[in-house]
Amino acid sequence: MLVIHMGGWIFFNESPIASRRHDVQLEDCIILPEGRILSSSRASWKSCRGNLTLPKIPESNMALSVLGVFLGLLLEVSAHGPSSVPRTSWRHEEVSLAEFSEPGVFNYSTLLLSEERGALYVGAREAVFELDINDVSVKNNQVLWKVPARDMRLCTLKGKSEETDCQNYIRVLQVLDEEHLYVCGTHAFQPLCDYLSLKDFTLMGKQDDGRGKCSFDPAQSFTTVMVDGELYSGTAYNFLGSEPIISRFSRPQSLLRTEYSTSWLNEPSFVFADVIREGSNSPDGDDDKIYYFFTEVSVEYEFFGKLLIPRIARVCKGDLGGQRTLQKKWTSFLKAKLVCSMPELNFVFNVVHDVFIVKTPDWRETVIYGVFTSQWGNMGLSAVCAYNMTSVDEVFSKGKYMQKATVEQSHTKWVQYNGITPSPRPGACINNQNRMQNITNSLLLPDKTLQFVKDHPLMADPVLPIGHGPRLTAKDVNYTQIVVERVTALDNRVYDVLFTATDKGFLHKSVVFEGGSHIIEEIQLLKNPQPIKTLLLSTKKEGSFLYAGSDSGVVQSPTAFCGKYMTCTDCILARDPYCAWDTRATSCINIFQKQDNRQHRKFIQNLRGDADECPSALPRSIDRPRQVVVKPGSSAELACSVRSNLAQVFWKVNDSILTESGHFLLMGDSGLLIYSVAPQNQGRYDCWTVESAAGKNFTRLVASYSLQLELPEISPVSSVEIVKVPDPDPSSSRTISTTTAPRGNNGNGNTAGPSPLTPSTLSSVPPPPLTRPATTANVYGAKTETKLYVPPQSSDSRNQGPEIKDPHAKYLQYDNSNALLFLFLLFFLLFLFGLGYNCYMQYLPGPCLRLRAAVLGSQKKPQREYTACEAGLMEVLPEKQDRNEPPHQNGALRDTGYETEPESGNGKIPSNSYEEDNDSTSKQGPFDINCESQPIEFADADAS
Structure with missing residues (x-):
């Protein structure tokens, strides 16, 4: 039995088999265990049988085979999936939003x-x-x-x-x-x-x-819609939530509901319901229909887990139930599978989250938009698929039914029903043809038709999307809600604008074209990341708004932010059907809002994104670079605010394209970070963007900077004065030089005093050595325009230079060499003290002990502890000559692992010759052994 077709593989109850999509649509073929093949009307038995081989794989390996192929598919989709990103992103604080919430009220x-x-x-x-x-x-x-x-x-x-x-x-x-x-x-x-x-x-x-x-x-999904005073609902009927129903409630009538059977509803999750007025001006006298959208556990496929399937179901508005069969039950309930997949990757989106129906005067032109994700949510993929109402009606009114089939006398499978369909057609609404047969309502339908509906609620043919693929796909996004507005742009073409809400509180605005879609912008509606549970659209003449509901409150947002596009190029590249560039007002405006004297204005709009129609830009202030002054060796950060996420950013330095290197870092927000600014890094920095649209590249200058180093200058030298400083040491004499500027007006109306000394970075004159003869005058250059480098003066109070008053050169007043030397000597002395203390306390090995002995003047050579004891232990004892002699140990000593105990109490060794010595021995400690006077005897030594 076929399980499911995914990623070019077919899973059935024995093994997965490969398929070639160009040979046959194998997802339409059903393979039974005995090798018999059933097919739908779109694929013949012969083509199915001719392209399939059934390898025999043990039943125990089935789950592993399915899981392995599915994991491979996940990797393929993750690596080559869609990469649609919004062109512009607006944070919550950047847009004008109206919010409502009440303290203590939620949901x-x-x-x-x-x-x-x-x-x-x-x-x-x-x-x-x-x-x-x-x-x-x-x-x-x-x-x-x-x-x-x-x-x-x-x-x-x-x-x-x-x-x-x-x-x-x-x-x-x-x-x-x-x-x-x-x-x-x-x-x-x-x-x-x-x-x-x-x-x-x-x-x-x-x-x-x-x-x-x-x-x-409150956490269970459900849907309702009010139609002509009657409430249609899809929800659970019991406390446990295990009995789902689709019902209709009205005051004069009793509750009309679905049959309690897994064939009708199998753990559904309802998302949307609405009415399609098909009965108005219908030539065949058809009835209005209510459509339900939900996701349920599949009954027609076998899988190693619960496989979810998106469904569309319908009931007739005039349904009254059956007379004997299906009493107070729907006689028109039918459901079909919604298909939303990526054909290029053979990936199926099998969970529907929300649906929006774009209604038209003619119901046949109605379009259904649905938001889908994968059952395996870690994929992070979302899709929007669109369906024509004509294709939906064709499946329900002309499609084949599915039926249960018993396999191997115990297993029940769903296969396509190819028998004779009863008349009137099961699940159809009452029309003029039925009325001619005196069947004016569902109570008069024959039991054969009603029993067929009861046993065959599932259609065999799926509802395929427009274009056989999604209208919009997004990666790393989970869409939860959708609304659609159909607008007419300035080119007199009709476009569908999609507003999709995410589970993180964001809103995506997209426009659908013939060749695909374009995500115009992303708006952060909610401050804190949380799902948007409800999304409504208001299309008033004064202006359209969006209303989003969440657990924390309600947010109102305009449908367009045209005024935030400051240039004509930005306005056109946004490709927003709501926005156009007003050449008279030189601003981007919303064309659907009321404008004064609109007939006398010229608007520019191009939904292909061709910005060549924009007029030539006037000279802007951005052409005058912004001055940035930094200190030598510091870092400089140059900002470049780029609104378009589709634009590529590059920098130019003095009209040369900048490549990232050790001195430069291109940051994530399009800024530039320059490390350790040196003289060669000075110059003009320009931030450019290039964006592709309509087969062209549009390049724009976004930001411009002029980077300069902060170079304090020394005032012109007018005279050199040699000042002799008296020295307490009469044998030496020191002189220092000071430079003085000419006295006069310094520009502030004050008489200038001594000029402060400031550093210079000119390398034309090499800096003097830091050590120089004491009697040498510190004089440089006679030219007044020369910038000089003045090294820091010595910290010696006897050789102190003139006071430095320039705040940018204060660091020249300080010389840290003495402090560093003091710290070095302090740590060295601490090290010596610690070394000496450890030697004195005998914490260090032999060399340190010898040093200690030498320092203390000891003439005795240091020996290892217990040397005498070791010598006594190594002596070879003579053999015993007589029994009367005291016993001695024989041969090598045996180490038994016990400590030596005093020979008193229960620790002594019985001996006749040593009874008189017991008192003296017991008075000694257990380790008080005189190694020089007597040999060591062990308590467990052999006694003879």
């Missing part, structure tokens, strides 16, 4: 927009707010809906958290009529619904059971 995840009333309704935890549609920071009304203490206790007794689970999370906000909203909340895992009066903004107290309309768990 602002339910939003309802009412442009007629100019209000945005927000459902949060235990509260409903009415905000101004033009400025969400303005709160007009609010109502609180808390959980009673009794219901709270019941919730906690069921094992739920009082702080999080047992609150009332408002999950449903739908317009019932002009004066009322239908509101539902989780209400401590006991869903309740009520009616909110818009006149006084209060709850009316007419509570309904919320089962089947609202989820029990």
Whole structure:
């Protein structure tokens, strides 16, 4: 049995087999264990059988084979996946955003927009707010809906958290009529619904059971849509969340729902639902349809884990259920697989997160946009796929069905049904043809048709995307929400602009072209990284806005930031359908906002990004380099703010392209860092960017600097005065030289005193030696324009030079040589003291001990400790001549590992000859041994 087709491989219950996509679409072939092959209408049996070989691999190796191939696919996608990045990134503090949040209130995840009333309704935890549609920071009304203490206790007794689970999370906000909203909340895992009066903004107290309309768990996914006063929902029907249903609720009628069967719904995660008005002006009298989008666990494929499949399902608005079969159940429920994959990499996005439907007057031109990711979220890939409503309708109205088949008498598989389809067509809405057969509603459908629908809710054919691939792909991004606006640009072409929210609080704005898409900008909507749970779009004539809901609050953002593009080139390269360059006002404007005297203005817009249409730029202040003065040897950082993430940055130094070397470092923010600035690093530094668009390269000068060294100059020397300094030593005489400037006006109206001495970096005159004869005058040059280097003067108070008053040359006053010498002598003395102390305390080996003996004047040569004892131990004892003689040890000494104990008590050795000596021996310590007077005897020595 075929498991799944991924990455050019087919997985079935025995082994993976390779396929060639140009030979046959093998994902349409189903291989049974006995070798029999089934296929869909797009692939024949012969082509499937002719291109497949079935190697036999043990069942135990199946999981490893599948896992190995899948890991290889992950590596391929990671290395060669999409690299779409936004052209411009705006931080939260760089854009004008309106925000709303209330202290102690969380989970602002339910939003309802009412442009007629100019209000945005927000459902949060235990509260409903009415905000101004033009400025969400303005709160007009609010109502609180808390959980009673009794219901709270019941919730906690069921094992739920009082702080999080047992609150009332408002999950449903739908317009019932002009004066009322239908509101539902989780209400401590006991869903309740009520009616909110818009006149006084209060709850009316007419509570309904919320089962089947609202989820029990606030963290569980669900979806609702109100159609002509009837609430359509996709949620869980029980406390455990194990019974998912798609239902319809209306006051006169009872609840209509799906069958409780894994064939109908298998652990679904609902994301979106909406109505398509197919019945209006329909030539065949068809009915309106409600479409649901969700991700569920696959029933038609086998996999080593739970394989998720994105689905689209539909029901008919006029469905009333069956008379005998499928009573109070949908008779029109059908579902199909949504395909979103990267054909070049054979990678499948199998989880749908959100859907937006771009509706048109003709339902056949309606386009469905969906946000997809991979089930294996560590890939970091997201995609946006688009689907035509005509292809969706073709799958449901003309496609084949799937059915269960028993394999090997125990296993149930899903295969394509190729038998005769009953009439009327199962799952179809009531149309004029049915009415001609006196079938005016679903209650009159024959049981054969209803039983077929009950057993065959899954369609065999998938819904393929437009272009057989994603309209937008992004790497290292997880999209959570999407809204789409269809706009007409100045070239009279219609473009779909996508707004996709991420799980980190960012918003991506993209435009779809015929050949692909372009991410215009990225906006940080939320200060702290957190998922955006709801995204709404308002398209008013005064200006369109985006509203994003999260756990922490609501954020309002304009749909375009045209005014932040300061040049015509930036405005055109952004390729934003909302923006155009106004040549009269020399600014980038939003063409959909009201403009005064627009007919007399000239706008430039090119969505290909061809900026050659921009007028020649006038001389700018950037052409005058910014002066940067640094000290010699220090570092200089030159900033280059580049807004475009698609632009490449390069630097020029004195009209030569700079390459990174040991002195230069190109930083991540396009800046330049220069290490240890030297005279040869002076000059002009220009930051340039080059960006490609419309097959051309556009180069721009972004920043310009003039780097100079800080070179303090010595004032012109006018005279040299030799001053004799008296010396306490009469045998010597020292003279020092001082330079004085001519007295007069110094530019400040003051009489100039002695000129301060400052260093110079001119190398034309070599610096004098640091040591020179005491009687030599320190005089340099007669030319007044010569810059001189003055070495630091000696710290000797008898040879002190003139006081230095220039703050840039203060370091010349200090000479650290004496301090360094003092520290060296101090550490040397400490070292000698430590060495002597360790020698005296006998902590160091023999050479130091000999030094100690020499210093103390000892004539005795140092010996090792216990030398006498060792000599006594090495003596060979004579043999015993007589029994009366005291016993002595024989031969070599034996070391038994025991310490020698005094021969008294239980430690002595019995001996007749030594009884009289026991008293004297016991008085000695255990180690008091006189090695020179007697040999050593051991306690465990042999006694004879």
